[in-house]
Amino acid sequence: MSIQKMRLKRGWSQQQLADASGLSARTVQRIESGHQGSMESLKSIAAVFEVDFSTLTKDVTMTIESANSLSNNERIDFKRARRIRDCYLHLLMYFAVNIICLAINLLTTPEHLWFIGLTLFWGIGIAFHTMTVFVFDKYFNGQWELA
CATH class of the missing domain: 1.20.58 (Methane Monooxygenase Hydroxylase; Chain G, domain 1)
Structure with a gap:
């Protein structure tokens, strides 16, 4: 599941995710739009959602690939x-x-x-x-x- 989907599933805004993870809202926006996030940023987001870091990094790379192939x-x-x-x-x-x-x-x-x-x-x-x-x-x- 992508970061954006996990965030929306909880009903959070990007600012709320940024506050919970200790990141800036701009960093969350960049990661959700498909830009590569730093290891620390992805680890803090994974900790907030209580998911394994390795699955989160796979989802981010899949999001980048799938963003180019929207139907x-x-x-x-x-x-x-x-x-x-x-x-x-x-x-x-x-x-x-x-x-x-x-x-x-x-x-x-x-x-x-x-x-x-x-x-x-x-x-x-x-x-x-x-x-x-x-x-x-x-x-x-x-x-x-x-x-």
Whole structure:
């Protein structure tokens, strides 16, 4: 089992694994993405998961080899997950920026509500982004993007 799968099985974030193993979060990210980790790093991760160090090093080398041989379905799934994440981040940014603009508008020129135009215009963009990710991807699953 890969380090990432063991981490996700326990419901840990990369930061939580880094804290438990005494490593930096960046080191955990590098090892999970397929970069070669030092012996000490792999030993500390193996100790956290209570697995044999030798099986962990085999899993890391197998992860590096298998990362290059993802099937088309896996690539599509990863791309879809990234698109969903980006859509939620876009929505979060929309709310944060519009709240800030509302505050600025009410504090500087409350007689002229200019933030409404920004909110509506950006809201149309959010609606199209959301439709693209959650509606159109069901019909067009993105296989053509991998070519």
